[in-house]
Amino acid sequence: xxxxxxxxxxxxxxxxxxxxxxxxxxxxxxxxxxxxxxxxxxxxxxxxxxxxxxxxxxxxxxxxxxxxxxxxxxxxxxxxxxxxxxxxxxxxxxxxxxxxxxxxxxxxxxxxxxxxxxxxxxxxxxxxxxxxxxxxxxxx
Numbered sequence: 001x002x003x004x005x006x007x008x009x010x011x012x013x014x015x016x017x018x019x020x021x022x023x024x025x026x027x028x029x030x031x032x033x034x035x036x037x038x039x040x041x042x043x044x045x046x047x048x049x050x051x052x053x054x055x056x057x058x059x060x061x062x063x064x065x066x067x068x069x070x071x072x073x074x075x076x077x078x079x080x081x082x083x084x085x086x087x088x089x090x091x092x093x094x095x096x097x098x099x100x101x102x103x104x105x106x107x108x109x110x111x112x113x114x115x116x117x118x119x120x121x122x123x124x125x126x127x128x129x130x131x132x133x134x135x136x137x138x139x140x
Contacts, residue, residue, distance in 0.1 A: 026107050028086075028134040031115050033101040035124030042122055043092035043099065044075035052121035053081055053090055060114035062105075085109035090118075099124060104134070 042048055046069040057064055063084040070078045079090040085107040091100045099122055105111035119127055 028104070028106040029111050030132040030134050031101070031103040031105065031111050032130040032132070033099075033103075033115055033119065033124070033127060035099050035101075035119060035122070035127040037097050037099055038123045038125050040094060040097045043094040043097065044071075044077065046071055046077045046079060049077055049079050049090050049092070049122070050081075052118060053079060053088055056114045056118035056121060057081060057083060057088060057109070059117040060110040060112075062109035062114060083109065088114070 037043055050067060050069060054064055054067075064081050065084055066082040068080055072078075075094050077090070077092045081088040083105075086104040086109075088103045089101070092098065093100075101115070101118060103111055103114055105114070115129060
């Protein structure tokens with residue numbers, strides 16, 4: 001299937017041992033957060049969302065390797081941070097004053113700290129957090 005875009009591939013510059021110590025033996029968790037914003041202007045501010053997301057990842061001891069954002073015609077933003085510990089995405093719906101965040105975490109990152117920090121930095125209200133353990137049990 002040709003989407004008309006090409007994949008931009010890059011290689012991590014730091015050794016994997018520095019970024020993801022013993023990742024194979026750590027829990028893998030998906031955090032899904034939905035929240036209403038008190039100030040709707042954040043839903044159309046890709047730079048503000050990215051700054052909040054980077055700071056939240058740092059607070060949880062994560063490492064941002066790459067980031068990209070798309071702004072849609074209505075001003076909605078989709079931001080994706082590629083992390084050494086997996087990824088974080090933020091999606092906004094200005095017409096609903098809604099922000100949805102997904103963090104897939106593994107390794108040394110503290111996902112709960114990342115979520116708490118991001119909720120605070122984005123000024124989210126009426127927040128719903130869902131946590132889902134990921135991965136398979138060890139084979140015997």
